[in-house]
Amino acid sequence: MHTQHTVHHLLLPPLAVVLVVVACRLFLLLLPACLPACLPACVAPCLLRHLRVPCVVLVLLSPTGCPDCSSSAISDICAAGASSLPCSSSSSSSSSSVWSSSSSSFGVACRRRPRRAWSRWRRLWLRGGWRWRARRSASGGATACGRRCSGCTHEVDLDKPPVLQEVENFFKGHGVGDFTFSRGRLREWRCRAKLAIRGTPENPLIGLYQEGTHAVADIPECRAISELNIEPFDEDASTGELRYVQMAVTTYNTSIPVAKRYEQGRVQVSLVWNSRDERSKNAEKLSLLSEFLWRNGGPRSNVHLIHSIWANFQTSTSNIIFGHKWRHLIGENDLWERYGGVDISLDPYSFGQANTLSFNALLHTLNKYVPRGSTVVDLYSGAGVIGLSLAASKKCRSVKCVEINKLSKMSFEKSASRLPPNLGCTITWHNTDASVEPVHWLEGSSVVIVDPPRKGLHPSVICALQKVALSERKAYKAKSTLTKVKDEKRPWILRAREAAVQVDSTPLEGSSETWPETLIYISCGWDSFKKDCKSLMSSKAWHLQNAHAFNFFPGTDSIEVLAIFKRESEAVQKKRKKAKKKKAK
């Protein structure tokens, strides 16, 4: 009896292990059957894989988690959610069943455009460059959760965007010997996103538009919207309450080690509300929503993810995301970031880069091409990030920033106030369209920096660059015929030329006869860059000297280019002409 008892004792533990293993196997076998039900929980993380922190806010909006985001705050939330279950299955065979099931989140968007080919689903992004990438699993094609990510344009080799070979060949063909490509961080890199809010309170859609459409690829199960009965925006009827959510992350927190700052970023949330202002009758719901987010993600919550919440009021029927009225609702007023060695304040209405780390890498490289003591004009400057960082690091004599968005002025002012004292640099910020009388902005600058939107440079800017780059003398002549700078009487032009902001008013001596020797072109639109590059060089005015590319949007076929052009000297031009004549003979 005693021996029998001992045998039972000995057999029980292995038996228990076998039973657990069998149960797990059975569970895994049955898992595919419940995949359609799991899909909403799985697809959102795939879409959001590369969103560094903003997805946490969405997780706040949604009870499902993002198992692939590894910051401690995200993990905390994920631990509370059950969503990691389907995504922890790395079986790539399950991916087909998931994707062929066009139900749940994708089905909702799909029903609106049933004729779209499936391949289109793989190329989801917001117009204007908002792109979502998936993380590769070690096996390659699939994401870490075993599914293919609808936000990706390519599924493998995130460190080699497909366009890279073409870019390399292009620069090689133009005699650039030192081309480099910086691969950057391949996942969880995104620090900024704008998501559309559509659908109904019971079945809201939050996410990106498919390329070229206004169909939303959903991040499902929004808790805040359903619980508070927020009415998503209806584009056809122009009704509803919440139109978009913009999220911007700051990684600026000097109290924690640098390595941790990216992981522990805070999110500035902007709610685009469909009303004229905060006095509208649905404004109470806006307060409820911001309080909900603050309660669950603000400083008193377990996660403390939200830096601040803003409201933007927009009633326009156009595609423009933001209206003119902004209100700061809760949290800190200023969002600081560290770019190019200086503190930069980014209000929600200013342009901000989506990939903070890669942008800093670009600034570091750009720095090498600006001689100390330069006079710089930064066209398409946004809040003046590039100009301000050069003012501090290169002891520039002057920096002129030219930007069309007047709201960026405040960000510029705040950032300028944090520059080190006694820089000895006159820094000005001008609110104007760079394509109107661009020669005026080039005059007096030895370095011109252009960072235009995706569509590239305006023809008038190209024309001005071609003309000033002839020879010193010719350019000077061109100045009088081209611009009639001295006779300018139009008040709006004169107003634009007056600095909207001026930091340090040290007068500049003899700079007006200076014309740019160096042109630094930063581009996020490869096709438009090629076109502009061709135009600039066709006039023999500029010579392409160096080029670098940065993986700003891993998982997409977009690339950020930094190209350095040098003005061709008269001697070189003559030599070239002679050689051409000789050849012709």
Ligand SMILES: C[S@@+](CC[C@H](N)C(=O)[O-])C[C@H]1O[C@@H](n2cnc3c(N)ncnc32)[C@H](O)[C@@H]1O
């Ligand atoms: C790609 S962003 C670059 C911003 C800035 N360089 C930065 O990195 O923060 C392009 C900027 O050009 C501005 N912009 C667009 N069209 C413009 C124009 N015609 N004249 C001046 N600025 C313009 C936009 O408002 C935006 O801030």
